[in-house]
Amino acid sequence: MMELTRKGEYAIRGMVYLARQPAGKVVLVSEVAEATGVPQTFLAKIFQSFAKIGLVNSFRGTGGGFLLGRHPSRITLLQVVEAVEGSINPNRCLTGEGSCERAPECTVHPVWQRIQGEIAAILDSVTLEHLAKEKK
Amino acid sequence: MMELTRKGEYAIRGMVYLARQPAGKVVLVSEVAEATGVPQTFLAKIFQSFAKIGLVNSFRGTGGGFLLGRHPSRITLLQVVEAVEGSINPNRCLTGEGSCERAPECTVHPVWQRIQGEIAAILDSVTLEHLAKEKK
């Protein structure tokens, strides 16, 4: 449970790979996919959606590919995860408009709220720059 | 992302409803399902699996139904959630045997481990007894 979806996992793998490239280096989805063990077509979709929100930049044609949209120190795990799966929300009860009519008397609510806060805080404290550093 | 599955959500709703019953009171799945807004057949499956591990007790025939397998103070949210979705594991990388060959050099790993720990700690600190108390 509480598992990151594959989409989320793949997105992170791909973005960390990009973060490990020399600044300005453009790489092919095919390369990223192979290196990270992610289905190429699926990763392509993810990167495409990231291009739309500026998380990555993309170039077509010969010499084309992807690179990070801004410095890895300015992209947090939270941003990546939320870009791919929407805002963190461990329980449907927490979602905004009318999704839980029993919210007022729902005693489970505050628990999920705490969890949501913890997760977001942790994810937001980690940047792609941190993750790009190889472990010794 | 990081969302509880419906199964998990339904399980919690059902168990909290049981916890709110007078001690020893046996209730029908149909009653629980209706009161909590959960698909009856789905909830039945969940309770059936809970019966096997003693989280609830079940009785067939007239006057049959379900009740908690032990005192609500001795059932934590973590136990309910794990019973229904397996052990908490926000990232496949963390799962045991061979699911992530790149675990050793995976820098994301420790982050998920922290998240996993936080979630488990919070969920384990809340019992059905806590949740059964109506909010004022």
Place this chain on the structure above:
DNA sequence: GTAATAAAGGACAAAAATGATCTTAAAGGG
């Protein structure tokens, strides 16, 4: 015993997540 009740269990159906394939559009190289 027989009938009624209600969970157990299995097989099936619908929906969502995951993944592949094919066509289109943009960019560069000759």
Place this chain on the structure above:
DNA sequence: CCCTTTAAGATCATTTTTGTCCTTTATTAC
């Protein structure tokens, strides 16, 4: 201009999750 490269986009296939339905088994009431 034409060909190649590579992302963009749309469509389709597979798998998993979610949900239903039907039959069987246990229990109670008569």
